[in-house]
Amino acid sequence: MLEEDLGVSLPKDFKEIVDAYAPVQVNGHLSLSHPATERWNFAERVRSTSHAWSQIEWDEGEPEGDPRVSLGTPDLAFGTPDGLIPICSTDRGEEVFYAPRGAVGQGSLFIENGEGEFFEYSFSFAEWLFRWLIGEEVTGPGGSAFYPGPVALRDLPMSPEERPETRYGPPRGM
Numbered sequence: 001m002l003e004e005d006l007g008v009s010l011p012k013d014f015k016e017i018v019d020a021y022a023p024v025q026v027n028g029h030l031s032l033s034h035p036a037t038e039r040w041n042f043a044e045r046v047r048s049t050s051h052a053w054s055q056i057e058w059d060e061g062e063p064e065g066d067p068r069v070s071l072g073t074p075d076l077a078f079g080t081p082d083g084l085i086p087i088c089s090t091d092r093g094e095e096v097f098y099a100p101r102g103a104v105g106q107g108s109l110f111i112e113n114g115e116g117e118f119f120e121y122s123f124s125f126a127e128w129l130f131r132w133l134i135g136e137e138v139t140g141p142g143g144s145a146f147y148p149g150p151v152a153l154r155d156l157p158m159s160p161e162e163r164p165e166t167r168y169g170p171p172r173g174m
Contacts, residue, residue: 001043002035002042002043002046005043006046006079006080006081006085007080007081008081008085008100009044010085010087010098011098011124011125013106013124013125013126014087014098014125014126016122017032017036017125017126018032018033018034018035018042021153022040022042023037023039023040024153024155025091025153025154025156026129026133026151026152027133027145027147027151027152027153028091028112028128028147028152029090029091029092029145030088030089030090030129030132031088031089031090031091031156032088032164033045033088034134037158038072038152039157039158039159041157043084043166044087046079046087048097049078049079049086049089050085050086050149051062051078051079051080053078053084053086053095054077054078054079054086055087055129062115062116063076063112063116063118063119064117065110065117065118065119065120066118067083067084067097067099067102067110067118068121069098069162070084070101070102070103070108070120071101071102072101073101076140078097081100081101082100082101083099084097084098084099084110085098085099085100087098087125088112090139091144092114093111093113093114093115094111094112094113094114094139094140094143094144095107095111095114096109096110096111096125097110097111097112098125099116099120099141102120102122103122105112105121106122107122107123108120108122108123109121109125109128111139111140111143113139113140113143115142116139119138132145133146133151134146147171149168149171150168150169150170150171150174151166151168151169151170151172151174152162152166152167152168152169153166154166154167155167156168
């Protein structure tokens with residue numbers, strides 16, 4: 001339903017990761033929502049976040065790393081096939097967007113670093129996530145969030161009273 005509303009398919013690898021793990025917080029920072037939950041509903045998050053970003057009036061020369069240049073569009077749009085679709089975020093203020101028309105129509109990711117600066121990455125969500133987990137700066141300069149050891153996954157609570165435990169992946173040798 002969301003993809004029909006957006007007029008575009010979301011990346012297959014992103015959907016597979018969300019279906020397997022979300023709603024979850026990864027390594028204490030990155031949150032992934034799921035479309036089949038009421039409290040952490042991905043479709044509602046996309047709609048509300050797109051609406052919020054659409055309300056921003058950009059001054060001339062803003063934002064840094066302006067996605068419009070790469071997307072070949074005069075207007076910065078959110079939640080549309082020719083704009084940016086918010087897919088996840090961190091508690092540090094970083095927002096991850098999927099741009100279906102980025103990378104010359106192959107799709108790319110734009111990361112807003114929480115300070116109004118955008119960075120484009122022309123690789124899949126799974127590759128971006130892997131690089132983020134190993135500590136590469138894939139949210140902009142100074143934005144790495146490396147934690148040695150197993151990846152920590154904390155399910156997001158389905159009610160205010162629920163206190164989910166953190167589960168860990170296998171040792172990574174890091």
